[in-house]
Structure formats: structure tokens, C-alpha cells
Amino acid sequence: MKDKFILGRYLPLDSIIHRLDPRAKFIFVFLFIILVFFAHSAATYLWLFVLIFIAMQLAKIRPWYIVKGLTPLWIFLALTFLMHLFLTKGGTRLVQVGMLSIDSNGIIEGIYIVLRLMFIMMISTILTLSTSPLDLTHAFDKLLSPLKLVKVPVQQLSLMMSIALRFIPTLMEELDKIILAQKSRGSEISSGSFITRVRAFVPLLIPLFISAFQRAEDLAIAMEVRGYDVDRERTNYRRLHWKFKDTCFLLSIIPIALILFGLKYLGV
Numbered sequence: 243m244k245d246k247f248i249l250g251r252y253l254p255l256d257s258i259i260h261r262l263d264p265r266a267k268f269i270f271v272f273l274f275i276i277l278v279f280f281a282h283s284a285a286t287y288l289w290l291f292v293l294i295f296i297a298m299q300l301a302k303i304r305p306w307y308i309v310k311g312l313t314p315l316w317i318f319l320a321l322t323f324l325m326h327l328f329l330t331k332g333g334t335r336l337v338q339v340g341m342l343s344i345d346s347n348g349i350i351e352g353i354y355i356v357l358r359l360m361f362i363m364m365i366s367t368i369l370t371l372s373t374s375p376l377d378l379t380h381a382f383d384k385l386l387s388p389l390k391l392v393k394v395p396v397q398q399l400s401l402m403m404s405i406a407l408r409f410i411p412t413l414m415e416e417l418d419k420i421i422l423a424q425k426s427r428g429s430e431i432s433s434g435s436f437i438t439r440v441r442a443f444v445p446l447l448i449p450l451f452i453s454a455f456q457r458a459e460d461l462a463i464a465m466e467v468r469g470y471d472v473d474r475e476r477t478n479y480r481r482l483h484w485k486f487k488d489t490c491f492l493l494s495i496i497p498i499a500l501i502l503f504g505l506k507y508l509g510v
Contacts, residue, residue: 252374259301259372264381266488271369273495285505301372326352379404
């Protein structure tokens, strides 16, 4: 299970993307996600796919590694496609069975929405794979620091994000152990029909939630014993340094956006 879910995992590789300032990567991904919602043609989606593929190559991450790591989310994407397939009307009526109907616009919109979600998940996964959770938290804290003036608990939010990213791989490892323990007791989890697998998976959630709550309690006790105070100003051992390459990387979003809007308004 942990090999099929890579959200929150960090790959300590030596690449151009890894060496960029996490603040630059954070802002770039945020702007890129906004651009994804402006894509609405085959050419614009192809352009975004090319960009994501280039980002994978620069980060030295194999495309198949990301596709395989997002396997648990394919069910969500399939449900999203089916929802648009049956609910979006317009264009040519292709199938009519009782109250259910499928139109050409439903297929097109379903494909476009699934591609949008895929691109958002893939670019976000590249960000987490190429940036350590500590650097992500530090960048998040620095970018949102102006909100401290309006009493927004930025440090608490950064701590919550750091703990969440750290606990995702840990919970996946715990789930692997529970699955192996259930299989050793004769539980059929990886065989049978889809409904059978879902029913066999439900009993795994109870020990998983118990383990998660136990780890959260242990962490809270450890932080309290060490005198952690949420209201005290935090210091950082490692400091972020913005360089010229980070500026160039961030400014690259401008030609990317210009090409995207050009393809969109030209009707390509």
C-alpha cells in the first residue's frame, strides 16, 4: 500500500528542481494550478502535459513512479468522470436508456475535468517529492508571515501541515502491517470482487484510526514534556536563501501563461 501512495513522500535526489528555493516552488505550483482551470481545449491540455513531463525530467522523477503512486486516487477520478458523463448535457445525444442519457458534451467535459484533477495532483506530487517536509513547512510559514498582522495563527498552521505530511507515509506503513496481520489470519483482502474487497477493507479502518490517535497522543505528550508553547516565536536552524535562479524559475510562469492563453483564444 505504501508503494502505491506517494503523497507526502520526499525523494532526496540531486536535481535542478530539488535545489530551488521551496518558496519559489510553492508559488509556482500555486500559479500553475490556477492556470490549469483556464485550460479548455485539447491543445491547452497537451501544453500542460508537456510542462509536467518536463518538470518530471528536471526533478529526475520517473513518470511511471508518479502514475503508480497515484493509483489509490483513480477511483475518485473514475467517479468524477461518471458524474459528468451522466449529468452534463448538450451536444449530440449518444445513448438514451430510460432516464439515463449520455451526450457528447458529457464525455468531453468528463475528460477535461479528470485531466485537470490529474494535472493538479501530479504537479503537487512533484512539489512534495522534490521538497522535504521541513522545507515545505518553512516556506509556508515565510509566505504567510504577513498574515500574522491580522492575528492568523500561521505557525500553528505550519506545524499542522508539517505533522500531516510526516504522518501520511507513517500511516501507510501502519496500514501495510495491519493488512499483513489480517492476511496471516486468513482474511481475503486482495482477492474477490470489488464489493468483497471493499467489505474486507472496512475492518482495517478501526485499528488504523486507533493507531493514528495513539500516535497523535504520544506526539502531543512529547511536545508538552519538551515545553512546546504555541504562542512563542519560533526560530530556524536552516535559513532559506532566494537566488537568481529562483527568480528565473518563478518568472517562467509568464511565458507559460501567455502560450496557454494564446492556444485557448486561438481556438486550437
